[in-house]
Amino acid sequence: MPRHLVLTIALVALIPAAALAQTPGRTAIRNACAADFQKHCPGIQPGGGRLAACFKEKQAAFSADCVATLQIARSQRRSN
Structure with a gap:
């Protein structure tokens, strides 16, 4: 399986599927x-x-953009 596909699947797994429609898109993540x-x-x-x-x-080692994107996704998931 191509590495980018594995990473995409893994990153999307961090966010429940029900929340994806209201969170930053898979491509953005x-x-x-x-x-x-x-x-x-x-x-x-x-x-x-x-x-x-x-x-x-x-x-702490992750980029500010990644951390912010995942935090937005997490907070939107919690508010649902």
Whole structure:
């Protein structure tokens, strides 16, 4: 499976499907975060919350754009 596809699936898994329509789009999340996940969480396999755990542990190292995009997605999900 192409690496970009795996990352896209993994990033989208961080946000429940029901919230996707009201959150930053998959493309926006991928554009904001793919490089950060490749750099800071290399080799982490999607599923089981592993990418979310890596993000939580290394959030300070992620770009401001990625963090903001994921925070918007999280806050919109919580308000639903």
